[in-house]
Amino acid sequence: MYDLLVVGAGPYGLSIASHAAAAGLNLRVFGRPMASWRDHMPAGMFLKSEPWASNLSDPAGRWTLDAYCAEQGMTARHAEPIPVEAFASYGLWFARNAVPAVDERTITRVSSSAEGFTAVTEDGEALHARTVALAVGVMPFIEVPxxxxxxxxxxxxxxxxxxxxxxxxxxxxxxxxxxxxxxxxxxxxxxxxxxxxxxxxxxxxxxNDVPPPLEQSRWQSVRSPHSGLGPGWRNWFYSERPNLFRRLPESTRSRIAATALGPxxxxxxxxxxxxxxxxxxxxxxxxxxxxxxxxxxxxxxxxxxxxxxxxxxxxxATGFKAHRDRLGMLSAELRGTLSVLPDGSPATGHGLETSYPGLFLAGLVTASGFGPAMRFVHGATFTASTLVQGVRRRLGATPVRGTVPVPGTGSRSGAPSPVRG
CATH class of the missing domain: 3.50.50.60 (FAD/NAD(P)-binding domain)
Structure with missing residues (x-):
């Protein structure tokens, strides 16, 4: 019986796994690392967000995009877009160094059980866990007119x-x-x-305009601060205060989620x-x-x-629409228990926990609750720390146990170490 199963190995799933391992949780991580970036974007594309706003998250803040670029002899400068291929390679490097071993099998079904959840892999193995974090990215939510x-x-x-x-x-x-x-x-x-x-x-x-220089005068910073979603106080609020965004009236949140940072x-x-x-x-x-x-x-x-x-x-190129009914890996019974927001996406509490105890969500599917940052890599830091705190509360954890061995905690090399269940 695992404490946590992380389903998905993109920026959110890998960040959650890194924080969970550091908290001493007994976990497994499933999914092809950085699959959306490696398999669903053509060569020649670039990352739209700034390099400094595109970090995956580990608790120590060690395995950053800047650190990866320095190790590879590359640059990651403000206002210079990063190739998608380089960002995907950074995610794989993060997975090797900051996360317990990732099992690349697909989880095809998650259902409730007496002690928590049962997850079934593509080849039929059943795993049992007290909590599950779905970090399935955008691919389940493809929207075509x-x-x-x-x-x-x-x-x-x-x-x-x-x-x-x-x-x-x-x-x-x-x-x-x-x-x-x-x-x-x-x-x-x-x-x-x-x-x-x-x-x-x-x-x-x-x-979008060319971003202003990173170094600004005090007046410029007060007038239009930088944020992970772009300059300006509104973007700063979305970027840095997802927990406060969640306290806005539901109608306001839904409107902002549907219109902010539009095409x-x-x-x-x-x-x-x-x-x-x-x-x-x-x-x-x-x-x-x-x-x-x-x-x-x-x-x-x-x-x-x-x-x-x-x-x-x-x-x-018509985007993605998060909706509870598109979470096809959840059993119909489990999926049907989830409370939804007016746009059909699942409602989540302050720890990113759904209305079904022990089931947590991350990424785009939480944008109507926690704001536009959840649509971008930048939201992974807030999500990873907040979700793992929520998992620990659900498990009744108080002190942090001895940490799970993670590659790279002693050096920047080494093969991933599996976590035993």
Whole structure:
């Protein structure tokens, strides 16, 4: 019987595991480390967040992105985007050094049991734990517009389905969306010789400004402080005070979660898009149908004018929508017990515990409760420390027990050590 099973090995899951191991919890970690970053983003993409706001979290603050870059002879400077491949490699380095051994098998089912929970791996092994932390990232929550659902995947895909855009070279592709995923995907497509256009509902595309220098005068810091989500007091509040965000009225939290830090492109991708991509803001796809050689899209602009166009493929860079019913690894019985917020996402208490005792959540699925920071790597630090405190309260822990051996606590090398159950 384990104290804790961590399901998911992305930035949140690995950070939770590091904090849990340091707290002496008897735990197991499951999932392919950094899978979303390694398997669902094409080569050539960059991290949108600043390097100093992109750290995974260990209690000592030792295994930072800056430390990884220094060890690798790389730089991690403010206002210089980091390649996604480098960030994924950093996550693997963190996993080797700051986390007990990660079991790369997929957990296919989690159900309640008399003593807590039973989790079943893809090959049928059953494990038992008193608490479970689901840190499953964004992939269970892929959102595709209703007008495109049901079309064959040779015609319509989600942007997260691609780690290689090469098959679209020389083809005609329409990207739907106005956020970073849409705009950077379009830029990469254009740069490899794809005929590409971007359709977005917004009347105009939004672009983030070049971030101000990290070193600021006292007046500048008071007027517009830096934060892990960008400059300004509002972003600072979202970034640094998730527990206070949780105390806002539910209607306010839901509104902010749905609208704050909305679709926008990074400053460094703007020129690449505007010089090479056809842009059609203010348009919505009202119908789509397969035709010989691709599909036909019926469009309506903001004034109600309709038009049609044909394309060979649509990439829907339309984000993710967290919802309780998309947590398919939970048994139907367990899933049905979870209280939900107005947007359908599970409600969580101050320790990130759901309404079912012992089941904890992390990442995007908690954004409606704890704010926009939960959509970004920066939120992993708050989540890891808060969630592990919640687990210890649930277990009735008081003093911290002897810590679980973790690779790298004595040196920066060594193979991961398994935790015994």
């Amino acid at each position: 209703a007008t495109l659902r049901g079309l064959h995947p040779t015609l319509v895909t989600h942007s997260s389905h691609h780690n290689d855009l090469g098959p679209f070279q020389g083809k005609d592709v329409t990207v739907i969306g106005g956020g970073q995923a849409a705009l950077e995907t379009a830029a990469l497509l254009a740069e490899q010789g794809t005929r590409v256009r971007v359709l977005a509902r917004a009347e105009r595309l939004r672009w 926008a492109g990074a400053w460094w991708v703007r020129d690449r898009v505007e010089r090479a991509v056809d842009l059609l803001p203010g348009h919505e796809v009202t119908a789509a149908a397969a035709v010989p050689g691709g599909l036909r899209l019926d469009l309506t602009d903001r004034s109600g004018v309709r038009r049609s166009m044909e394309t060979e493929h649509v990439i829907a």
